[in-house]
Amino acid sequence: MLGELYTDHEQTFKKYRYVIERGYPHPLGATPDEDGVNFSIYSEHADYVELLLFHRCDDLKPALILYTNRVGEFTHSKNIANSVMVSEDIENIASSVKVSEDIENIASSVKVSEDIENIASSVKVSEDIENIASSVKVSEDIESIENPVKVSGDIKNIENSVKVSEDLETTEATSIEITEATSIALNKTFHFWHVYVRGLKPGVHYAYRIGGPLDPSRGYRFDGDKVLIDPYSKGNNKALWNREKACMPGDNLAFSMRSVVIDMSHYKWGNNSHITAEKIYEMPGMGEKLYSKKRLQELNETIIYELHVGGFTRSPTSGVTAPGTFSGVIEKIPYLKELGITSVELMPVFDFDDATSLDGRKQYWGYDPICFFAPHSSYCVNPEYGAHMEEFRDMVRALHKAGIEVILDVVFNHTAEGDNLGPVFSFKGIDNSIYYLLEPDKQYYSNYSGCENTVSCNHPIPQKLIVDCLKYWAEEMHVDGFRFDEGSILSLDTDGKVMKYPPVI
Structure with a gap:
């Protein structure tokens, strides 16, 4: 099928x-x-x-x-x-x-x-x-x-x-x-x-x-020859990707990532689609009804297992059909049940750049995202067919059926595009000054994240992207909760100062 x-x-x-x-x-x-x-x-x-x-x-x-x-x-x-x-x-x-x-x-x-x-x-x-x-x-x-x-x-x-x-x-x-x-x-x-x-x-x-305009003094880094993925893409493919080519000026068509059009409407969740259950609360003396989500187990009874999708079943001793994938996690659910855990906290599953760099190192942990909406393509069995969402949803559905919550470790504070010497594949080439916090001279990136750049989380456009993204993972992918990596960056304004009431929060 x-x-x-x-x-x-x-x-x-x-x-x-x-x-x-x-x-x-x-x-x-x-x-x-x-x-x-x-x-x-x-x-x-x-x-x-x-x-x-x-x-x-x-x-x-x-x-x-x-x-x-x-x-x-x-x-x-x-x-x-x-x-x-x-x-x-x-x-x-x-x-x-x-x-x-x-x-x-x-x-x-x-x-x-x-x-x-x-x-x-x-x-x-x-x-x-x-x-x-x-x-x-x-x-x-x-x-x-x-x-x-x-x-x-x-x-x-x-x-x-x-x-x-x-x-x-x-x-x-x-x-x-x-x-x-x-x-x-x-x-x-x-x-x-x-x-x-x-x-x-x-x-x-x-x-x-x-x-x-290509004018770093104004924060503009457009390059009409660079191929860019869609920030709202639900799936990407890195079959041709070469990070070094994206760091150089000029055409990188033959070495670029591609997004894929994915239909989200036909998936069948079945009866066990959510761990959480809706409950109605009445405000005493006010007669007002509030709707919220009540977890099936209380917080003080929750046992969270932090899990790296790529590493959890990587070893041949795991005995799974597709090691290091969302599908592999499904096969190990009986093991998770034996541990007595109630929730899995997945280390970053946003698509990230795991290409091997010139010094031989490879991004493993996932804290270097390229796209906030797309499941990591290397954790999919069939990313070339645009099966990203289906494979992630299969995993969530199976975990929920076993009574296990799914929590995501999310990284919105920076991206894998790095600093002024880094690659151009998304925000930087779409509208650099909108998506990133820049130093006063506009040529260099504010590095509050410690990862070479910082997303301008409270500019209206990145703010909308983050909120849209959280709604997407909760409503479309049936995720139960989030852990925010370097969450304090979500409180910074477009000048890097702490806001009293940050809109994105």
Whole structure:
């Protein structure tokens, strides 16, 4: 069932027609429904955002890129809104966009760069726009399209953006349909960039590239060549990940992490989904009813067993089928029951960077997160299929069925992106000055955590992320409680000073 649910994305780009729509800013992250997937990400200071979609987690190049207009020095026209960029690695494109040899007479919504001398001749626009046998469907009323198709501002590189099949009659295509009611851009609402891809299915991997000012003196560290995972991703894959490449300026596409679209709606929890039971309390003399959670065992009767998922069943003597995984914990539940414990406190299971560094060391304990929402991919048996949530939920359900609570050791105080010399894979490349506490000169990171950077927990955006994350683990993953690593950092304001009433708390 797992394979049927998550592996059909290999055929997704070949079989389906996609209608690219405006989408919506909330919720953040990749949210699938019956008809497609909505993508939304926050960046206040970005100039543009690119969404990369991949057939598989280890594809070296994306199958499709949706990108916004690049503003400022990137584009000189105020009317160009957006574009679709198709990667070189789509082998089965059935058709192409054609540009008329007589470029001056094109009655079209396609804008061609002033530097027309270097245009690649393989891309043409038909004089009869109604008869284009193309993967892009253009409205009949071409003059009314609000967001016309944009050909790359750097027309000299357009041949690298679209690979046209030599035999159009025998090839199949990824079909992108655009109508008057739709747009092909990641649209922007306030500082939220969003797009809805109708026809896209869960299991597809994705990432972002975000461009903006590179000015460390103002706290901006944008690098439009760096591939970034989604802070709200529910699962990531590190099959190609190379930390050192992410520390260097420039393109790291072939060495980057990928997020995966995961459908959270179909899991069957059964009858033992929660250890806690809801109880109604009445306020004496007030007649007001309060709802809260009452634990099945009292706090003074609780026996907590601190458990490292990776190490608990790592040894061959554990006798489990999948050592060092959430599945392995399930197999050892009889042992936990024999100990007489009532709760397990899982050492960090947020996805963390466990890649071996140049000095041969490897992050083991998990106190160096890369994403707060995603279960650690190395603790999953099938992360390449996007099975992160299912495998974690299976473990929680089994522990609850055995009467054992699940408490998470959570790390919100810093991330694995390190200081100014560290890698760029998420917050740093999305909007560095929003997500991290910086020193007065803005070039260096405030190190209150002792781990090279400190998350700005009480800025409204990181604050929202943390609260959303806690609700997600409690409501969607049925976790019973949390232990906050370096919890005092949650009380700091955006200048690093202790707040009397910190909003996030």
